[in-house]
Amino acid sequence: MSRLSRTVCAAIGAAALVTAASAGTALAAPAGPHALPGSVPSWAVAKNRAASTDANQQVTFRVYLNYRGGDAAAAYATAVSTPGSANYRKFLTPAQFRAQFSPAQADVDSVSSWLKSQGFTVGATPANRKYVEATGTLAQAAKAFDTSFAEYRTDGKTVRGNTTALKVPANLTAVEGVVGLDESQTLAHQDKVTPGPALFRNAQPMSDYWGQKTVQNTPTPDGTALPSTPSAFAPKGYAGAQLQGLYGMGGAIGSGNDGRGVTVGIIDAYASPTILQDANTYSAAHGLPSLNGHFRQVVAPGTYNRPENPKQDPQGWAGEETLDVEAVHTMAPGADITYIGAPNNYRDMDAIMNRVVDGHLADIVTNSYGYGGEALPNGTIKPSLDTQIQAAAEGMTLFFSSGDDADETGGVAGASPTPDWPASSPYVTAVGGTSAGVSQSNSRVFEVGWETGKSTLDKATTTWSAPAFLYGSGGGTSRLFAQPSYQAGVVPDAISKTYGGAAMRTVPDVAALGDPNTGMLVGETQTFPDGSQHYSEYRIGGTSLASPLYAGMFALAQQKAGHAFGLANPVLYRARTASIDITKADLGAYPGDVRSDYVNGVDATGGYVYSARWFDRDESLTIHVRPGYDDVTGVGVPQGQAWLAAVSGS
Incomplete structure (x- = not known):
């Protein structure tokens, strides 16, 4: 199983997340391109840098937009799930949720237009208008988001990351983040120890239920002597x-x-x-x-x-x-x-x-x-x-x-x-x-x-x-x-x-x-x-x-x-x-x-x-x-x- 570095967790503070959560209703657009909070992977530091990236490499990414109404969607989600709330169990259909909280079509159009102007091929936008998908080269991405990319070695893997914060034009105030330019998702793991696709078998002795076979009543198949504690042999696995x-x-x-x-x-x-x-x-x-x-x-x-x-x-x-x-x-x-x-x-x-x-x-x-x-x-x-x-x-x-x-x-x-x-x-x-x-x-x-x-x-x-x-x-x-x-x-x-x-x-x-x-x-x-x-x-x-x-x-x-x-x-x-x-x-x-x-x-x-x-x-x-x-x-x-x-x- 893969893990992220254990020493960099403090790099994303609560303040950064709160800032992003309330960014849907900006009071005023900044004077120039603005950096997206927390957009640099915490492992993308000089000591982990392994190599340069291929600027011609194709990359598909998604530009995500904030919900309308700031924290209103989060407040509603909490209310409908909480016993005693006036809105308890008054759940919305997907269409109702989109109508109340999804990003505005105008914001989607603005992001799409900007991406096209940067030479990207714009792909899918889901029904809830949560993101705009785009494909292009790393060179195009570096220019559009005013950054550069490198390969970093972290937790036994070589992954791509941006070297500085991603920037977007001042008018794109609804943008909350970009997924896919860095390879943070590569670090996802399955939460278990799993055998590979090849055959894997557990060895005897194994019990059908807890305590059936013990060190005292069941010899090992090769005659190896075992300590008396623990005494139970592992079960073969519970079922049904x-x-x-x-x-x-x-x-x-x-x-x-x-x-x-x-x-x-x-x-x-x-x-x-x-x-x-x-x-x-x-x-x-x-x-x-x-x-x-x-x-x-x-x-x-x-x-x-x-x-x-x-x-x-x-x-x-x-x-x-x-x-x-x-x-x-x-x-x-x-x-x-x-x-x-x-x-x-x-x-x-x-x-x-x-x-x-x-x-x-x-x-x-x-x-x-x-x-x-x-x-x-x-x-x-x-x-x-x-x-x-x-x-x-x-x-x-x-x-x-x-x-x-x-x-x-x-x-x-x-x-x-x-x-x-x-x-x-x-x-x-x-x-x-x-x-x-x-x-x-x-x-x-x-x-x-x-x-x-x-x-x-x-x-x-x-x-x-x-x-x-x-x-x-x-x-x-x-x-x-x-x-x-x-x-x-x-x-x-x-x-x-x-x-x-x-x-x-x-x-x-x-x-x-x-x-x-x-x-x-x-x-x-x-x-x-x-x-x-x-x-x-x-x-x-x-x-x-x-x-x-x-x-x-x-x-x-x-x-x-x-x-x-x-x-x-x-x-x-x-x-x-x-x-x-x-x-x-x-x-x-x-x-x-x-x-x-x-x-x-x-x-x-x-x-x-x-x-x-x-x-x-x-x-x-x-x-x-x-x-x-x-x-x-x-x-x-x-x-x-x-x-x-x-x-x-x-």
Whole structure:
């Protein structure tokens, strides 16, 4: 997984974002071309510069415009999602939203005319008039925006960035940012550890349920002796009734409260050609109904499936896509699923979200991708924030994975902690992760925060090495967004004011199963060593498992309520007493599990490697599980019928 630099998060201050948010009604045009606030990527600094760019390189970008009325759209989105508000649940249609808040056609025309005058080919403008797309060379872009471009090395990748702030003519006061000239979006990652398109298999011993196979009752296949603690071998991955039972949803689903009548959207990059086939094979194997008639796939036109472009990774996202579909279907087997594939994983995630929202393609949307921190140009953050505001105003609920790298410090002393974006947005529900045990009767044995420490086996002494942080639920305190009202009085000052000063937005809001070592069993078509392709199953996890699981359960709540919720957080925080508070209470009895892996990831011919995966090892992190709200699991996980009743009754 990719991360942004951990030391540059403060480069985008709250003031810059607030300035951009209120720029829709400028009092007076500046005398000359004006710079767009926060338009220089924080990693675009001299020490990271790697090379010059090809001035003749073609680039497609989008010039985004502010909503009319300044913060009026944001205020409306908050009001319609907040119980007790006079406008509660008075959601707008896309057409109504456009009429009230979309940029004026005159502003779109002015931007289009200027772009054409600079030699660009002007492309699409969506129905909500949020941006104008254009294509040209980097040389044209450098001249038009009064800047230059270079290649920078950051977080193991070489990406393009502008060297100075982007400037636009004085009369274009509605412009809020530009997406696509710099390659910040290249740094998006899938929020989970995923196998590649080639075959991946988990090794035995594995338990069908928690505690079935232990070090004491099951020998290792190669005779390796293991320490007595932890004693349980990792489960092979939970599926079907096990996951429904973990959160007490089996009874509701069995009685018809299964999500029917609700559409859950899934946004990823690309689209696996075997998604539906794989999901149906998986469903038949694990007691779920077929998805036939309840699944549609929307793939955006564009540079889809172009492997010659090194920034493309269509096969690498196939596991993500399959996981998301199968996870939603497991928790909401009666819901309709719309899968929306962006044409690439490096340029168009913002545009595809705008398309989903402005077309109202789903009631609930789960997103299992993000950026490793908030260190993104304002021109990247603000347009996405605006799309989230439109979603809330229309009654659409957005879930985002909170990330898989905890506080983004990796446990390194002195590194700057940060939550991930877009999880840190106050207009989305950020879903953190847990580690969990499911019994033979499909009930919860334990559930703790997902922060994994890994130890390897010293065969000579039969001892585990000292645990080192491996991965875990993303969380922390935003440096960009003030505390939203739904977190006031719930999030302790020790978390919301961790930087001093005013209370800030904290992440996550809620949680569900995420730990890959106690994760979900998924099935997809994989490429075997002989080149053949067959369906195969393996265990997987991450907060990109937690997000679709939670989205599926929320579909049950929406069906039960009989109406949409828009931004879910006000309701979820009010219903927190019907959630299970995740603490460290279970760690004494369930400190971790033992994982066996094939050295070659396929079979035993290369031998085995053993590791201990210790649960909730957060000693080196700034985020911790604690009673009440915490920045690893939020207000907790759903508690069956009580949670459904509390949410649907709000």
